[in-house]
Amino acid sequence: MDKTPGQPTPHVVIVGGGFAGLWATRALARDPVRITLVDRRNHHLFQPLLYQVATAGLSAPDIAAPLRHILRGQRNVEVRLGEVVGIDAGAKSVTLADGDILTCDYLVLASGATHAYFGHADWAAHAPGLKTLDDALAIRRRLLLAFERAEAAQSAEERTAWLNFAVVGGGPTGVELAGTLAEIARHTLRNEFRHIDPAEAKVRLLEAGPRVLSSFPESLSAKARAQLDRLGVDVVTGLPVEAIDADGYILSGQRVSARTVLWAAGVAASPLGALLDAPRDRAGRVQVDADLSVPNHPGIFVAGDLASVQQDGKPVPGIAPAAKQMGAHVARVIRARLRNEAAPPFRYRDFGNLATIGRMAAVVHFGRLRLSGLLAWWFWLFIHIFFLIGFRNRVIVLINWAWAYWSYQRHARIILGGNAPRE
CATH class of the missing domain: 3.50.50.60 (FAD/NAD(P)-binding domain)
Incomplete structure (x- = not known):
């Protein structure tokens, strides 16, 4: 019409x-x-990089932009909060x-x-997921506080519980969180504590299915697991988590003490x-x-x-x-x-999958193209920089990543929201 x-x-x-x-x-x-x-919310979020905010690699404004700013030149739009x-x-x-x-x-x-917690809504309080900036900031707080609590622990058992980390779900988000967390423990926090060695932190990636990154070809899934192994991540597949509470989780009938469990499974x-x-x-x-x-x-x-x-x-x-x-x-x-015209049906064009595991480690699947390691990491970096909203975001992210690449430092390691021992 x-x-x-x-x-x-x-x-x-x-x-x-x-x-x-x-x-x-x-x-x-x-x-x-x-x-x-x-x-x-008043902003558009570049969700593929949300884990970078959760792991203190980027700040919230680096991957988000106000909707009113993005659409300021489009005169036929009104933004309503x-x-x-x-x-x-x-x-x-x-x-x-x-x-x-x-x-x-x-x-x-x-x-x-x-x-989605598969019918276990009570797990949400103990294993937060990652979908929004609020989620990312809450997770970042949990991760950084865990090392602080370990430093102040009065017993070896308490220290071990604070230094045990688990990520539930072996998809791209879970793999990215686990790999980055291992890098933080082994490199970023080196020499910063007096009573603990952050490198002793144990990071486990728990996947109920037979392999991580199940949406990728098996060959790339295997390479991703090998790269996680090199980072020191303990990958457990084929075993679903049976319970999660404030003190840890149960896997295959065995209780594991872990004060930090993250959800990336559903x-x-x-x-x-x-x-x-x-x-x-x-x-x-x-x-x-x-x-x-x-x-x-x-x-x-x-x-x-x-x-x-x-x-x-x-x-x-x-x-x-x-x-x-x-x-x-x-x-x-x-x-x-x-225009009173017919429209064709929706047809999805698959442009491939990509996931980063850690510094200079990633996997890319695009048609017949299958990459892993350093080349895949550069490919992943370029794609994410290219699709970020706004020139400022691209420049800031590129500078922050370059700095992190050379120094292993993560500039956004600020704990916000008080310092309660439990989230």
Whole structure:
């Protein structure tokens, strides 16, 4: 439907300023629509580098930028700081926590994902996950406080418990956290303590499946494990964690004392999906039609980690490139609808997988290209620098990484939020 003089400008409400939401917003920059972008936070987060904030390699502003700043030149966008607490699919409206109701012609839900503890919600208090900047800062605090508590420990048993670290989940986030934590213990903190040797810290990576990085080819998975071994990470596969509490975890019937356990094993869709009267998969993701619209609601779209999309018999992965492509596709569909044209179905283009294990260690899988070690690490670094939002972020991150490369130092090792012994 082409807009004619006197006809109201179509209103598009986009919920979520992550990769899917932001890419949909940008793709509609030149279209005759009015956009309201709603997010609980005022910033866009480059989530692939979130673990760097958690491990004190980068500061929060290095990987995040205010949404208003990013979109300041796009005149058809209004940014709204708020939380969606209700959805009326029939009226195509959302209710915000402050009571305001936004009615629109097209609704795009792209609120992302949260942590999944496989029915053990009580583990969350003892094994925090990593999805937001708040999560990253809380984890950084836990990690740095663990060494401080070990330094002040009055017994060998207490010291050992503080120097035992466990990361649950052998995907990219788990591998990156474990590898970086091992480097911190063995290099960054060297000679900084008087009563402990940080290098004696034990870092375990626990994966219930048969291998780490299961989304990569087996050859690269094996190389990643070998690189973790060289860093001193104890990789345990094939054994699910049975329990987690404030004092440690149980694995294969054996209790292990560990005051710091991090969760990187499960992902669940944002609770926003449950507000829709639409079919969802086991992870809570909304099962969408081929054009990413909600069944029986052609004016409502779901993109990013909240969408369950099958392609060639396999689910589209919940990664940044997929979210960007979904956001851009939703914009194409809306544009086609405005012009009374047909839009093609969504088709995900797989640009490969990459994960870093530590300093000069990474794995890259891109079609027939399979890299590991130093070359893969340079490839990983270039890709992440290239896709960061904003020139300032790229420069700052490059300088910080160069410094860390030569010195092993991590400049963001500041403990915030008090100094309680337990998180």
